[in-house]
Amino acid sequence: MIKETSYELAKEIPSGSKIAIFKDSSVPMTLGLNMIKSGITDLEIVTVPTGGLLVDLLIGSGCVTSVETSGVSLGEAGPAPRFTEAIKNGSITIKDSTCPAIYAGLQASEKGNPFMPLRGLLGSDILTHRNDIKEIDNPFSPKEKIVCLPAIKPDFAIFHAPLADRDGNIYVGIRQELRLLAHASANTLVTVEKVTNLNLLSDPKLAPGTIPAFYVGGVAVARGGAKPLNLPHHYDSDFQQITRYAKLAKSEEGFSEWITQNSIENNNANQK
Amino acid sequence: MIKETSYELAKEIPSGSKIAIFKDSSVPMTLGLNMIKSGITDLEIVTVPTGGLLVDLLIGSGCVTSVETSGVSLGEAGPAPRFTEAIKNGSITIKDSTCPAIYAGLQASEKGNPFMPLRGLLGSDILTHRNDIKEIDNPFSPKEKIVCLPAIKPDFAIFHAPLADRDGNIYVGIRQELRLLAHASANTLVTVEKVTNLNLLSDPKLAPGTIPAFYVGGVAVARGGAKPLNLPHHYDSDFQQITRYAKLAKSEEGFSEWITQNSIENNNANQK
Amino acid sequence: MRFNSQEFLIHAIAKLIQPSNTIAVGVLSPIPGSAALLSQQLSKQRKKKVFILGSNNPKFKTSHGVEIFDLAGQGRIDTFFLSGGQIDGFANVNLTGIGPYPKQHTRWSGAFGSAYLYFLIPQVILFREKHNREVLVESVDFISAPGSSSENTYRTGGPSHLVTNLCVFDFNREEKQFFLRSIHPKHSLEEVLDNTGFNFSYSPNPAITTNPSEAVLNTLRTEVSEEISEIYPEFAKNTWP
């Protein structure tokens, strides 16, 4: 269950996998950089519900074939340059969505349901371009059209969390969204700041914020594994670093420069 | 927000209300006895997903007009005698369901969705007798019939919890199901063992197990408010007391005897 | 080594669920629960997962009441157990009651999760100790959960066996019929036929259900009895006094 390195964990993910990534406070940056290093390709990314730095990095590194998303940006640091560029030149397939539709698709998968109905979307061009979303008559109000979203079933949920125990239980605290990712995905791989000998589910204070190991296929320690993004109560976002990325990544050359500077070294103990 | 007594809280619930009650570890027995004392009638009970002692008490006291449930029993103490009797003599309307269908109906309401699809149920006599459940063709696999459950929208969720703060935030710990009840219901009334001056949402260890006050319409202290049922980490079920109820409540006279012995006194400080 | 009837039934069920990786046990099911725990003990190297509804032990409980149903929907549960006030020859289960609905003269608790889990868990074992013509009927009065479904119903699960105090049946899903797998020692085919209200197929010389070995009994009386006593103290006290 507990892997030696996050590179080992990254290698568990085959090319072509569908991957769910939560939007913030838990973005597995170290794991993502290790995936890039492992030479992974053809990923189908599902952003939950939006994406940022990691999604842009994976796209810029040529690892991605499609993105299902409600939006990708670097937040206050501006647009996501590699995402924007990939859309313009058609190098990735975009499945535009809206936040609650991504949640609903995952919730359908969580329940093992084939679909989830949802209000909204009708009359939008998002719907026009999503042939996989169906319109039906609301069976309880037949004059109403309602949208049915197909279940979204990722092969892997990946995220970074503060703490795991030896059994593979993961403490996520208030990030209850990660529970949905784990339930909806066939497998869940997690990097953590540290591993405790305590059983997280046995502590009544920690249990409400703990995802049981049953859903978890692998764990690796990656100290600072969400940097330069934040992990609440551990470290804040490094806004300067993200802004620097936003500027550099406007060109492919700049992007390569950033990647080279930030790539994972085998012998970098802090990011193993 | 914080009421003086749980009787005052009970009086917030008008006759005819639809009430959601979770199956265990949080059953608001004191509040329920106060509802009986207040003379409430015509309740529509939704058991989440099954019911026990409190539901039987409310039925036996003539407070209930209908029950939507996956099952009512006293667990190891045997059948729920007043429920069984009420079914036989037709004094309540029964809406038989199955556990995940009750959850799905509440989850539909939580999302503001008109319905939720669910596998199962087809070919059962439960479905035969539930005209409010619709069958449709699965829009993603048209040869498949699938059931659509209407949203269940209780007027009130009522439960007992270990702790509230002055603002009305409620600590439920691992009882995350109560969050669903609060989200799905128009209003939530809660009795607690005690009220703390600390803000529960500000403590990162307690926040994952806390329901925000936004959903909560009223709170009252009721020490031992789930007795004779259990509240984890506070007190266990009183199996003898429940068994005694199971025996007595087989007759109306015995039921009245139990109610008289256990009814809420105005001046009973421990159960106020 | 001597053993009691509970130990015998626990072992009989444990043998049926041995291949399964994830076993869920509903409320008020001490014998299936013990069988799941025994099966887990007997295959420790495989890291079998057991969920027991009603347990407060983090090892066996889910995080949310809906989770067991979600897990079944996701296909992550291999084995589950159901009982019935009535069970018929088509493996239809009645947990609701007898008589014209809704004012049934005999009313049980209700369907619980059966009307969902029976459709979605590949191996559902029916277990009812009391083997007589009142329980095992030709046709149930009320179908809480059907034993089989038409082609337009999504169904990945259903009945696999029926275990009683007399015998073990296999359920043949194609033929929608029970087949007598084995008779418990000291019971006879005649006894089974006399006490069963539905038709079932059988060979003229049915197998005999295996007794638990000494090793199994030891495991039962140590690890299993300890674990199950947390959830069913009364049952544990009666079975292993």
Next chain:
Amino acid sequence: MRFNSQEFLIHAIAKLIQPSNTIAVGVLSPIPGSAALLSQQLSKQRKKKVFILGSNNPKFKTSHGVEIFDLAGQGRIDTFFLSGGQIDGFANVNLTGIGPYPKQHTRWSGAFGSAYLYFLIPQVILFREKHNREVLVESVDFISAPGSSSENTYRTGGPSHLVTNLCVFDFNREEKQFFLRSIHPKHSLEEVLDNTGFNFSYSPNPAITTNPSEAVLNTLRTEVSEEISEIYPEFAKNTWP
């Protein structure tokens, strides 16, 4: 008392949302966020609730990312804000991009929650500081979220106003058209007409948007600036240096 343009716009928006009990603010929305907080400060006795996405303050955050959408679906949110790369005269919003889809030559982030929340929150205020013909177009290139819907669409929400650096529009849902509610001081009807790419109705002598009072400015510069600086430190620094 002097004030800056941010303060003016915050006040203009706060006036529009005064009746509302529950206000939600999306990400990257410092001016609407400040307006929500101002409105909360100005009606303390009413216990207004403000949700601010992206805030880590328990006072303003939800417990789960999906909760804001669920709350909207439940009808528990009165007011929300949207912006747009393009906004047209029918209040259609484009947050996606310009050019033939999907390989759009101008690509923005994406629709975020707009394609849902616009349908379900009764008062949605469109806010875009930049008032010109590139933004306020006759017809958007891509409808991320439509301003109105046909009768067979469940819609309890939609556009109520559009606020820019020049003026405030009301949106008339029956006529599917904007009406010029007021022009900000120092700006003219001509300027609004020149810079708006869509037709709108107006009276020949439009009202002038009210300036914030001294009391309002004091509240803004104390309570509001303190609260918003937790979420948007850069914005707070620039607005109240």
